[in-house]
Structure formats: structure tokens, C-alpha cells
């Protein structure tokens with residue numbers, strides 16, 4: 001009898017730690033998606049300005065670029081090992097080709113840093129070019145590491 005209840009207690013504890021892990025993975029997925037949503041919320045208006053769908057407002061553009069630079073490091077810590085299942089569009093390559101993924105991360109961060117610096121300068125043509133270069137790095141990573 002005693003043995004069974006020990007075994008049971010062990011099973012219950014195991015179950016609890018599995019579900020704590022599952023929560024941790026779900027949180028990680030939610031956090032990185034939230035960060036990416038904020039990427040989009042800032043990239044979108046810059047894109048509209050760059051493409052002439054919105055009046056080009058240098059100060060607003062620079063503020064968006066500064067936001068993106070501040071956000072740029074936020075998603076990555078939430079790609080924890082094991083969070084490749086559930087409500088996620090991340091491809092398994094994020095983990096299986098971690099080095100290549102890091103290359104994409106670095107390209108994006110460099111582009112976002114440059115975009116913010118160029119935007120402070122206020123040269124519209126350079127701002128549009130730096131925007132295009134940044135948007136390319138989003139796409140390049142999505143092509144290899146994000147499901148549609």
C-alpha cells in the first residue's frame with residue numbers, strides 16, 4: 001500500500017512538472033509572438049511612408065525606427081529549447097540550424113540599428129533605403145525559419 005502511494009505521489013509530481021514545462025513553452029511562444037507583433041506595428045507605418053501610402057513624416061518615421069531598435073533583441077530569448085510545438089509558426093530549423101538562425105538575427109539587428117541611426121539624420125532617401133534593407137532581413141529570416 002505504502003509503495004503504491006509513493007509511486008502515485010511520484011507520478012503526480014511528474015505530471016505537475018510536465019505541465020509547468022508546458023506552461024513555460026506556451027509563455028515563451030506568446031512572448032516572442034508579442035514582440036514580433038510590435039515589430040510589425042512599427043515597421044508597418046514606416047513601410048507606408050516609404051511607399052508613399054502615408055505622408056512622409058521624418059519625426060514619426062524616426063520614432064518608429066527608434067522603437068524597432070529598442071525591440072530588436074526581445075524575441076530571441078523566448079526561443080527556448082522545446083518550445084517548437086503548440087501554437088507556433090517557428091520551423092524546427094530555428095533549433096536544428098541554430099547557427100544559421102543566429103546569422104539572420106544578427107543581420108536584422110544590424111539593419112535595425114542602422115535604420116535608427118540613419119533616421120536620426122533625417123535624409124529621406126537614406127531613410128527609405130535603410131527601411132528597405134531592414135524589411136529584407138525580416139523576409140529573409142521568415143523564408144527560412146517561419147511557416148506561413
Ligand code: HEC
Nearest residue numbers: 033036039040043088089090104105108137138141145146
Ligand atoms: C531571425 C529571424 C526573424 C527575424 C529577423 C524576424 N522574424 Fe518575424 N518571426 C520569426 C519567427 C521564427 C516567427 C514565428 C514565431 C512563432 O510563431 O513561434 C516570426 C513571427 C512573426 C510574426 C507573427 C507573430 C504572431 O503573432 O504570430 C510577425 C508579425 C513578424 N514575425 C514580423 C516580423 C517583422 C516585421 C520583422 C522585421 C522587422 C521580423 N518579423 C523579423 C523570425 C524572424
